[in-house]
Amino acid sequence: MTHLIAIDQGTTSTRAMVFDAQLAPVASAQQELRQIYPQPGWVEHDPEEIWAAVVATVRAAMQKANVQAKDIAGLGITNQRETTIVWDRATGKPIHNAIVWQDRRTADACARLVREGHEAMVARKTGLLCDPYFSASKIAWLLDHVEGARTAAAQGRLAFGTVDTFLLWRLTGGATHATDVTNASRTMLFGLRGGGWDEDLRRLLNIPEELLGRVGENAEHYGTVMPELFGGAIRILGMAGDQQAATIGQGCFFPGMMKATYGTGCFALLNTGDAPVPSRHRLLTTVAYQIDGKRVFALEGAIFVAGAAVQWLRDGLRIIKHASEVNALAEKADPAERVYLVPAFVGLGAPYWDPQARGALFGLTRQSGPAEIAKAALESVGYQTRDLLEAMRADWPGMADTVLRVDGGMTESQFSMQFLADILDAPVDVAAISETTALGAAYLAGTKAGVCPDPQGFAKTWRLSRRYAPGLDADVRARKWAGWHDAIRRTRGGST
Numbered sequence: 029m030t031h032l033i034a035i036d037q038g039t040t041s042t043r044a045m046v047f048d049a050q051l052a053p054v055a056s057a058q059q060e061l062r063q064i065y066p067q068p069g070w071v072e073h074d075p076e077e078i079w080a081a082v083v084a085t086v087r088a089a090m091q092k093a094n095v096q097a098k099d100i101a102g103l104g105i106t107n108q109r110e111t112t113i114v115w116d117r118a119t120g121k122p123i124h125n126a127i128v129w130q131d132r133r134t135a136d137a138c139a140r141l142v143r144e145g146h147e148a149m150v151a152r153k154t155g156l157l158c159d160p161y162f163s164a165s166k167i168a169w170l171l172d173h174v175e176g177a178r179t180a181a182a183q184g185r186l187a188f189g190t191v192d193t194f195l196l197w198r199l200t201g202g203a204t205h206a207t208d209v210t211n212a213s214r215t216m217l218f219g220l221r222g223g224g225w226d227e228d229l230r231r232l233l234n235i236p237e238e239l240l241g242r243v244g245e246n247a248e249h250y251g252t253v254m255p256e257l258f259g260g261a262i263r264i265l266g267m268a269g270d271q272q273a274a275t276i277g278q279g280c281f282f283p284g285m286m287k288a289t290y291g292t293g294c295f296a297l298l299n300t301g302d303a304p305v306p307s308r309h310r311l312l313t314t315v316a317y318q319i320d321g322k323r324v325f326a327l328e329g330a331i332f333v334a335g336a337a338v339q340w341l342r343d344g345l346r347i348i349k350h351a352s353e354v355n356a357l358a359e360k361a362d363p364a365e366r367v368y369l370v371p372a373f374v375g376l377g378a379p380y381w382d383p384q385a386r387g388a389l390f391g392l393t394r395q396s397g398p399a400e401i402a403k404a405a406l407e408s409v410g411y412q413t414r415d416l417l418e419a420m421r422a423d424w425p426g427m428a429d430t431v432l433r434v435d436g437g438m439t440e441s442q443f444s445m446q447f448l449a450d451i452l453d454a455p456v457d458v459a460a461i462s463e464t465t466a467l468g469a470a471y472l473a474g475t476k477a478g479v480c481p482d483p484q485g486f487a488k489t490w491r492l493s494r495r496y497a498p499g500l501d502a503d504v505r506a507r508k509w510a511g512w513h514d515a516i517r518r519t520r521g522g523s524t
Contacts, residue, residue: 029101032474034466035082037107037191039292042081045466046093049479057088069132072125075113079198086258097260101477104266104469106273107191109214112166114188120202123174127166130332130374134165135383155220155304155313157381164216168233184238192267193241196250204251205241210272212243213315220304245318247476266472270465271295272317277464278433279487286430288413290438294334296416297326300424309419310379327423329378329416333371335438337405347398354402355443361403367391368515369404379419382520390515406444410451411512417452431455435464450500460491
């Protein structure tokens with residue numbers, strides 16, 4: 029068995045990648061995923077489209093790599109986190125479209141939990157905040173709005189899962205209903221210290237225990253793929269949420285190491301070691317990974333819109349035809365213009381957690397045009413990342429000056445990465461393997477299969493593609509940073 033397969037099921041696409049035993053990429057296949065917007069602020073996916081894309085991309089990647097099931101030592105799954113699916117155990121059919129992590133339909137329900145004084149308890153137990161971002165309020169919405177769902181759930185006829193769980197169920201023919209500890213820690217139902225589904229949280233949201241699956245480690249034998257899917261049985265040996273998989277793929281196994289992944293949104297994780305660090309600045313305390321019984325924690329900041337801002341330029345404003353055009357357009361911007369985009373299309377994430385905020389442009393003049401708006405969209409990613417970094421430094425005194433390791437589609441934008449280094453006043457390192465999320469999933473499967481080294485050994489294999497060093501004048505940096513926070517204040521109606 030000489031190869032590994034990673035399924036990387038993301039928000040906007042599904043990818044399968046084949047790696048060799050040294051974790052070098054061999055072949056990949058990808059399909060875009062249709063986004064469904066039933067109402068403003070609502071975002072859904074069709075679980076059957078997700079499943080069909082997974083099967084198709086795995087088959088295509090295996091064919092490109094010229095490997096068969098007998099050549100595969102293990103399969104790893106990584107996925108968009110928090111996205112919620114409930115399905116019928118007997119038929120395997122979802123009772124509703126998947127409710128995506130970006131969806132804000134439960135904002136009022138979460139606000140009610142805050143008003144009733146529950147947020148402190150939720151934060152203490154889960155490390156999370158009462159926000160529609162997480163799975164729990166989405167589960168409750170499905171049970172309350174799909175006819176007969178509450179009765180069926182109480183009778184044990186329904187199953188809940190984030191996307192990893194749904195795929196695991198389908199891949200094993202319904203033999204395994206489980207999730208891993210990183211995905212569980214994003215549901216707002218999982219106790220960080222107790223290490224299991226929390227009864228108080230289930231009761232708070234009226235979610236039956238019968239809905240929930242087993243919680244396992246990140247490198248674990250979760251079951252075997254049905255032979256008819258890919259021409260033979262393949263062991264499923266690793267699972268992790270996409271941001272934790274990227275943390276693993278970036279080799280961030282030591283406290284103080286930090287990575288940021290730039291896809292649809294941006295998610296920055298800071299390894300804080302073997303004890304959870306409560307946040308005083310509205311970051312999230314989450315599980316980074318658990319391997320061989322050792323659980324490691326992280327502080328996380330979530331930006332809801334990063335690459336999605338470029339998609340908006342393309343699909344909404346139509347000022348570019350292809351995402352790759354945005355850099356050249358931004359380079360044409362008049363440096364005298366001071367345009368800011370606050371891309372709160374689905375609210376603001378950390379450290380603001382304002383689900384009611386909506387996107388806004390500030391500083392427009394008669395001279396402002398597509399180039400200035402494109403530049404503002406790319407710069408917004410750097411500003412939001414600095415918001416996260418400042419909060420992490422305030423929360424964790426052990427965080428010294430750090431190099432930020434980055435990955436994801438936006439790292440191909442030299443304009444974005446240079447501005448990121450400039451506004452952070454810190455080096456930014458782009459990984460040699462850009463698809464670190466899939467790499468992390470493949471590594472988890474490989475270490476369980478015995479074909480990959482331990483975490484410390486794997487960390488030594490990390491390679492740099494390019495380092496961006498800061499070069500912005502300090503006064504200019506301070507002015508631009510002050511302008512960003514003025515834009516944030518105005519977007520939020522004067523609140524900070």
